[in-house]
């Protein structure tokens with residue numbers, strides 16, 4: 484895809500974010516010259532998707548470092564507070580702060596941080612490509628795949644995790660049709676995945692979230708592939724709300740359920756998904772209906788942004804370090820690489 488969710492502009496010395504709230508109607512960019520701009524873009528979902536959030540925050544710290552060490556700490560505190568579930572955010576900020584600590588007395592903090600943020604971006608793209616190659620091997624030569632939310636180029640440095648596996652399958656000459664859940668309430672599937680897949684000439688069909696079961700029952704889905712926001716060491720997976728429902732449906736219909744995620748999404752310090760903090764977003768996202776209608780304010784709404792799929796429903800987890808199958812023990816990776 485020719486668009487970049489997150490791009491550093493060397494000439495302008497600023498971060499350029501594709502404003503995903505406007506897609507697919509308009510391609511607009513946000514030009515960030517300070518960390519606060521990046522933090523607001525993350526909170527408001529202008530930039531979203533676990534890896535892209537981490538990458539944006541890394542560049543946010545480059546912008547935050549302009550005023551030296553104390554401004555950097557304030558920027559880190561602000562960025563860390565933006566979204567709680569995707570571990571990539573905390574991973575990227577931790578990595579950037581480690582790099583800051585390694586800058587020698589009299590060294591160029593901003594230059595070193597910029598180098599590190601660019602590395603994080605490049606490594607993310609490389610990991611997507613590797614997991615694509617590993618993951619595509621799980622797909623038959625001709626298949627229909629169902630995905631949820633957007634775990635594509637827009638959610639990463641480029642290429643994508645779940646959608647990267649699909650891209651890699653096509654690169655291997657496989658004929659892959661894609662079904663994508665619209666993904667209420669923010670419609671990342673309907674607005675973003677369908678757009679980026681159509682841009683790349685895929686055969687893509689959007690369904691309402693409630694249609695997935697009927698589609699599976701008709702025998703139209705060969706595999707489900709989703710991304711992740713945090714994976715615990717027992718293989719429990721936090722991802723966009725509705726993922727758990729899909730996993731249950733996939734099990735009922737004997738369809739493999741795959742999760743694709745870079746190693747930066749694994750939280751091996753967590754024993755299980757029970758301890759994953761699930762972001763609750765404003766009820767307005769649910770209350771506002773397509774077409775401009777509103778659910779009355781007298782009615783309560785519940786709006787968790789993510790759910791946790793228990794490991795027993797996951798057929799395999801695809802990462803750049805290998806494809807892992809149950810029983811998952813991701814705490815000791817060296818033994819599990821394939």
Ligand code: MRU
Nearest residue numbers: 531532533632634638710711723
């Ligand atoms: O709320 P979002 O749009 O940031 O949620 C995104 C997802 O849940 C993705 O599936 C996940 O971050 C993986 S993106 C490669």
